[in-house]
Every structure is written in structure tokens, then in C-alpha cells.
Amino acid sequence: MRPRWQIILSILICLHVAAVFLGPWGMAPYDSALSGLLERAMHPYIRALSLDNGYRFFAPEPGPSHLVRYVATSSDGTEHEGIFPNRDTHWPRLLYHRHFMLAEFVNTLDTFAEAPDGPSHIRDACVKSYARHLAAQHDADKVAIYLRRHLIPLPQQVLEGTRLDDSRLYEEKSLGEFTREEL
Amino acid sequence: MRDSMVGTWIRAQWQGWTKFWFQPSDPATLGVIRICTGWMLFYTHLVWTLDFQDFFGPRAAWLDLDTAALIQGDGWAWSHFWVVQSPAMLMLIHVASLAVFLLLMVGLWTRVTSVVALLIAISYVHRVPGALFGLDQINTLLALYVAIGPSGAAFSVDAWRTKRRNGHQADTTRPRVGTTVAIRLLQIHMCIVYLFAGMAKLQGQTWWNGTALWGAIANLEYQTVDLTWLVHSPTFVAFLTHLTVFWELFYIALVWPRATRPFVLAVAVLVHVGIGICLGMMTFGFAMLIGNMAFVTPEFVRRVLPGQGRGDGQQLPAQFASDNAKPAAKPHTRRTSKGRGGQGGQNRSARMHSTSV
Known part of the structure; x- marks a missing residue:
């Protein structure tokens, strides 16, 4: 390869590796004044190639999981209650995981929303x-949505006989109730 | 005198840099990565088909278009879903996308299908920000490097067709600069992934006190294999917890030396297969292992794949095999193969890759 091409390719490689590094390093809301500044400089490239990932697998720690429970009420008063993710209805596992992420995503947004400002x-x-x-x-006139948090039992609790699906490990909060007109 | 020393040092660094990035290498590893990536992209998108309208439909999807656009925040998160509104057309594009992934997997028209597959994968990711997880991050990065390098040069219909057209004149094992660039970029990307995965865990108290893995084991929504009996072995749980963090943090350093690489890759297999089997994320685990394949030498790939001992899909005459190495037989590559003469072109070119890793 000619030296000129080596230099051009080297510059492109450096820029790309910088973008790969800035994707997780400059990712809001965990960015600093420096990493945020640098990320903004390469933002279009990072976004266009979907490099804006934190790679925060099970971090900062494996916490409780989240589910979404809903009650959809039809005009004749029939209630359709459901929850996602749901192992019984979401198959294969990847589809279950997609619904799981929908629930986790709304929890993440809720956590940000509950923070001051x-x-x-x-x-x-x-x-x-x-x-x-x-x-x-469900052709419903009214929909109520709840965020259900499934806490992780401590090892000591499991040793004392607590099951993973013990009702005391679940917490629930309302995310809103909407009529058809409000939607 | 001093200028001369500085100049020598700079020249040496530049030579090291160009050897690292531009020394041609055998496309075998990238070919296998292409096959696996094509399959992962196909399967991942095939599963979308089951609930396609619920996730991607123009009306009343889980995240409708306006909400998805609001979450994305700017115009750089492009997607064909922003402009195509017809359900029939979207499904037609979806079916065509599945066909592209299959073509990528078998390696037909790879130069085009690899780039189109990358664009499709990113387009889907941008449309459903609420339903993504690690799998999608790794899928797109794999697709990116498969598109950058000549991933259809080995183990592909393209290679077979070239060989059939040109007979023994075809050289599908020829070391290429593009292969090296793609593999190097993938290797570095994987290092960055693990570095940030490890650094993010340092914020968590349970990764320090050794109970983090319990949090995954006792999570019913993830659980596919019940490992709660490990509650009786807190020391073992702590060992696995600490091993995970140390392995992720030091992957970037320990995966390069030949002495430590097998250990690092063996832990990768254990961690990702373990997560796949026990936490129900086989797809994610498999995608991560495909990324780790970037550190497997082409020589090893050809050794373990049946019928690849000396050629791409068929046994080549020794003379032809030797000819294959000629394009790369530059002075510095001759040095790396010294003392191993007579092993054939594939082995020699594969060694060039392995010595520079």
C-alpha cells in the first residue's frame, strides 16, 4: 500500500476509534465537561452509526427488574388485564426480552423524571x-398503566425460605390512567 | 544526534503502526465472522416479524413514530421507518431485509449485501429505542466491520463462484489489507466494550462486596436456570463476581499477548455461554462470542474447519498454496515465517496475521 494511502487511512482509523471510545465515554447523563464536549464534536457520526452505547451490562449493579401491568377497559365495561414481559405469551425468548426491555425502558425514563429537575x-x-x-x-375506552418493581431477595431471605416470586418482593406505582379522548 | 534518535524512534513507531493496521492477512476469520453475523442479523430480525406491527407499525406501535422521534432527539438517528408509512411496504422491506441477511450469511454479492445489511440493522435500531439491549449494540458493530472488510473473500458463495470462474487462478485465501483493518477495528471495539462494561461496574457496591452475581441469579425475570442453590456458596458467588469485573477491566490488556489470550477468550466463552443459558440471553451471548472471534487467528480457523487445512473449501496443490503467500512475502513477513518453511501458503499468511495480533 502506498504511504499516502496509509496516512489517509490512518487518519480515518483514528477518527473512527475516537468515535467508538466517545460513544460510551461521552454518553449523557454520565458525561463530563470534557467527554461531553468531544462527543458533541463527533455526535453526527456516532449517532448515524449507532455507536452511542454505554455498554453498561448489569451496571452499576444487577438491580430489581421491572414489569408493566395494565388494565384496559372496553366501552361495555370488560376489563383486559395483562402484564409484560410475560413468559407465557412472549416466545421465543428474544421476543420476551424485547417486551422486558420496554418495561425496563419506561422505568429508566421514570427514574430520570423523578430526579430533581x-x-x-x-x-x-x-x-x-x-x-x-x-x-x-383491546379496543378500550380507558387504559391504566402501572410500573411493577420486582425486588431481588437477599441471600439471607432465600435461606429463610423466601421464594423469588414472594408477593412481598413486588412494589407497584401508577404511571397514569387515560381515556380514549386523552390519548 | 538527538534528532536522529527521535527520527529513528518515529520511524519505528510508524512501522509498528503500519504493520499493525496494514499488514495483509488471511480472510478466514472475517469470513467466519460474516457467516455468524449474517445468521444473527437474520434471526434477530426474523423474531421481529412475529410482532412486527406492534413494534414497527406506523399506527399504534408500542412506541409510535412521534414518541420514538422524541426519544431519539435529533435527526442523526436516521431510519427508513421515518419516511415509509405504508404497512404493506414496511413488510415488503422487512422481507427483503431478511433476504439480504441470508445473502450476507452465505456470502453472495457480499460487497453490496454487507453494506446494505449494516444500513438495515441501524435503521431498525433507531426505530425502537425502548426495546433494545446489548444484543443490538453488538449486532450493529459486527455488521459495521463485516461491511468494512472483504468479508466475502472466504467461506462464501462469492469465493466459490470466483474459484469456479477462474479455476486454480482464483486466490480466495490471498492476504488482504482490508481484512486486517476490519479485524483490528473489531478487536479494538471489543476492548472498548469490555473496558466500559467493567468501569461501569466499579460504581456498584455489590460488584465490590461480591454479591452482584447473586442479583442476577435471583432475578426471576432473567432466570432460565435456577441457580439459587448457590446461596449456600457465597464465596463462589463472590469469586465469579470479582472474576467478571477483573476480566472485563483487563480484557483490553490481556487479550493481546499470546500467553494470556487463551485464558481471556476461555473466560469469554464461560461468561457468555453462562449468561446465555442461565439468564436467557443466548442471542446476546452468541453475539459477544462472535466479536471475540476477532482474536482467533485465521490459521486456527482453517485448522479446525473441515476441509480447510490448505485451502478455501478444497485441498489445494502444494505449489499453488505456496504461490498464495507471494503477495505478502515482504521482508518483514518473511521474518515472521522464518523456520517454518514448507507449511504452505495458508499457514504462512495466517501466521502473518497471528504474529501481528
């Missing part, structure tokens, strides 16, 4: 979108 409009939009989907799916 945290933005709540994205969480609200997301919850409404889920509600619209469920309303259409």
Missing part, C-alpha cells in the same frame, strides 16, 4: 404511547 415529558410521552397501543389492541 428531571425531564418528565419523555416518560409521559412513552407511557401514553404504550397506552395508545393497548387501547387499540
